[in-house]
Amino acid sequence: MDLKIRQLSKHYANVAALDAVDLDVASGELVALLGPSGSGKTTLLRVIAGLLSPDSGRVLFGEDDATRLSLRERNVGFVFQHYALFKHMTVAENIAFGLRSRPRRRRPDKTTIARRVEELLKLVQLQEFGGRYPEQLSGGQKQRIALARALAIDPTVLLLDEPFGALDAKVRVELRRWLRRLHEQTGQTTLFVTHDQEEALELADRVVVLKDGRIEQVGTPDEIYREPASAFVFDFIGRANALEGRVDSGTFVADGQALRLPAEHVVDGAAQLYVRPHDLAVLHAETGWSAEVVAVHRRADRITLELRLHGQAKPFELDWPIAPDDVLPEIGSRIGLEPQRYRIFPAART
Numbered sequence: 001m002d003l004k005i006r007q008l009s010k011h012y013a014n015v016a017a018l019d020a021v022d023l024d025v026a027s028g029e030l031v032a033l034l035g036p037s038g039s040g041k042t043t044l045l046r047v048i049a050g051l052l053s054p055d056s057g058r059v060l061f062g063e064d065d066a067t068r069l070s071l072r073e074r075n076v077g078f079v080f081q082h083y084a085l086f087k088h089m090t091v092a093e094n095i096a097f098g099l100r101s102r103p104r105r106r107r108p109d110k111t112t113i114a115r116r117v118e119e120l121l122k123l124v125q126l127q128e129f130g131g132r133y134p135e136q137l138s139g140g141q142k143q144r145i146a147l148a149r150a151l152a153i154d155p156t157v158l159l160l161d162e163p164f165g166a167l168d169a170k171v172r173v174e175l176r177r178w179l180r181r182l183h184e185q186t187g188q189t190t191l192f193v194t195h196d197q198e199e200a201l202e203l204a205d206r207v208v209v210l211k212d213g214r215i216e217q218v219g220t221p222d223e224i225y226r227e228p229a230s231a232f233v234f235d236f237i238g239r240a241n242a243l244e245g246r247v248d249s250g251t252f253v254a255d256g257q258a259l260r261l262p263a264e265h266v267v268d269g270a271a272q273l274y275v276r277p278h279d280l281a282v283l284h285a286e287t288g289w290s291a292e293v294v295a296v297h298r299r300a301d302r303i304t305l306e307l308r309l310h311g312q313a314k315p316f317e318l319d320w321p322i323a324p325d326d327v328l329p330e331i332g333s334r335i336g337l338e339p340q341r342y343r344i345f346p347a348a349r350t
């Protein structure tokens with residue numbers, strides 16, 4: 001089912017946890033809500049679930065206004081970061097819980113519930129685990145069961161709040177790939193909260209970037225990464241350098257006059273050039289603009305140079321795609337550069 005959010009606001013004292021948020025999620029989409037701590041991700045998910053009432057605005061499931069409905073009436077599936085399985089129930093009983101606790105006229109019979117539990121155990125690849133108790137499962141297995149339990153009621157939407165947040169990095173990566181495959185099988189409309197940009201980019205059909213209760217950008221992972229709509233999104237998604245300069249009649253100027261780049265659509269005044277470390281090309285000729293090498297960092301998979309422009313206090317980084325017999329530049333020397341992909345934004349007013 002599709003989901004529409006219209007002008008949703010929620011305040012706590014003088015904090016706007018959600019500030020007039022509009023969002024459309026198509027049926028079958030997997031959408032990540034991404035943003036730093038306190039940006040409003042969990043609040044948005046909880047308002048959609050019916051766990052929190054908004055101050056104003058509407059939540060629509062299909063054409064139906066669900067704003068005033070309870071969690072149960074909305075029939076949503078919810079998975080929390082911390083395993084919320086019932087300890088005293090077996091895995092199978094946990095999965096069956098949502099169906100068993102339905103009012104009698106909507107409750108499937110025992111055989112149907114047992115069949116559904118088997119199907120779900122198979123779907124989350126834990127067929128042998130129905131008789132176990134939650135304490136006999138690993139963290140990753142518990143979250144797969146929590147997901148099976150959320151899916152059991154055939155929810156209108158599936159809402160996941162950092163479901164892998166408490167797991168270690170390797171298990172997280174395995175589980176997010178597993179979740180993507182599962183989503184392809186079920187086609188369930190899903191909203192997924194994360195503060196991990198890699199998780200969002202790898203998993204989601206579309207990513208919603210939140211900041212201070214507002215949507216900064218909505219787009220496919222590619223759009224968000226390649227065409228960030230603001231300095232905030234550029235900085236938040238992946239590694240970014242910000243170089244100080246000015247825009248003057250459609251030209252960005254920095255480093256005295258040495259660095260000049262077209263900036264047609266940026267208003268005149270203080271501005272910043274945003275460029276990722278791997279989007280800076282080293283020029284072996286004495287063309288382009290030049291920067292001083294401040295430090296050389298060897299990493300497992302790359303070499304990163306720390307560079308500085310004339311007159312700028314803050315160094316920036318360049319990833320050097322080094323060949324085995326390349327000679328690394330010396331500290332204090334200068335190298336020629338060319339940004340291959342970049343964005344220029346007016347400097348934030350403080």
Ligand SMILES: Nc1ncnc2c1ncn2[C@@H]1O[C@H](COP(=O)(O)OP(=O)(O)OP(=O)(O)O)[C@@H](O)[C@H]1O
Pocket residue numbers: 012015016017035036037038039040041042043044195
């Ligand atoms: N019950 C509450 N009482 C007061 N303020 C709250 C409450 N819940 C959330 N807030 C505030 O609302 C804002 C949004 O919080 P929310 O939990 O939605 O952010 P988040 O993006 O999910 O953050 P995190 O990644 O840390 O979970 C924050 O400033 C938070 O302090």
